[in-house]
Amino acid sequence: MEIKIAAISPEGLTLHLEREAAEFPELRAMVRRGELAFTAPVKARVRIAPGEGFFDVHGDLESVVEVHCSRCLVSLRVPLASSFEVTFALALPGDGTPPHEEPLELQADDMGLDWIHGDTLDLRATLQEQVLLALPMQVLCRPDCRGLCSRCGQPLDAGGCACPPEAPDPRWAALHRLKLKS
Numbered sequence: 001m002e003i004k005i006a007a008i009s010p011e012g013l014t015l016h017l018e019r020e021a022a023e024f025p026e027l028r029a030m031v032r033r034g035e036l037a038f039t040a041p042v043k044a045r046v047r048i049a050p051g052e053g054f055f056d057v058h059g060d061l062e063s064v065v066e067v068h069c070s071r072c073l074v075s076l077r078v079p080l081a082s083s084f085e086v087t088f089a090l091a092l093p094g095d096g097t098p099p100h101e102e103p104l105e106l107q108a109d110d111m112g113l114d115w116i117h118g119d120t121l122d123l124r125a126t127l128q129e130q131v132l133l134a135l136p137m138q139v140l141c142r143p144d145c146r147g148l149c150s151r152c153g154q155p156l157d158a159g160g161c162a163c164p165p166e167a168p169d170p171r172w173a174a175l176h177r178l179k180l181k182s
């Protein structure tokens with residue numbers, strides 16, 4: 001995912017990348033914590049276009065994750081897709097401080113801006129960020145998923161559980177008797 005600047009011709013460069021999620025530290029950590037699993041590699045089509053002191057990167061990325069329904073915990077496959085635009089600016093050689101030129105500062109406000117360190121443009125952090133942004137916040141197996149039984153922990157959909165129906169609240173029973181008397 002590290003592209004040598006020297007390999008980018010003035011006409012630009014188009015790359016088709018396919019990487020395992022385990023190659024991205026943050027994604028690997030999430031998988032290890034059991035938060036999700038990747039059932040497909042991270043595939044990206046990236047177009048790098050050089051400008052004066054910067055490179056514009058346009059990309060489309062896709063993958064498939066397996067996550068759990070937030071209510072009933074059943075496994076679900078969720079396709080991920082994301083389109084992104086990032087600008088990589090050349091840092092000034094020497095002291096490592098980025099250049100503060102008007103056009104780049106303006107661009108930094110409305111689009112992602114990354115710095116190029118050394119002679120390579122590293123797409124790893126960019127691709128990882130895009131996968132993280134594409135992940136759904138909350139997933140439900142269906143909009144009206146009833147979740148798990150609070151007593152036995154079985155899913156309430158798909159036939160329900162074997163728990164007897166909730167015993168009526170004694171206060172309601174008292175009210176009911178009152179009603180019958182009147």
Ligand SMILES: [Zn+2]
Pocket residue numbers: 069070071072073074140141142145146147
């Ligand atoms: Zn569910």
Ligand SMILES: [Zn+2]
Pocket residue numbers: 149150151152153154161162163
């Ligand atoms: Zn139950």
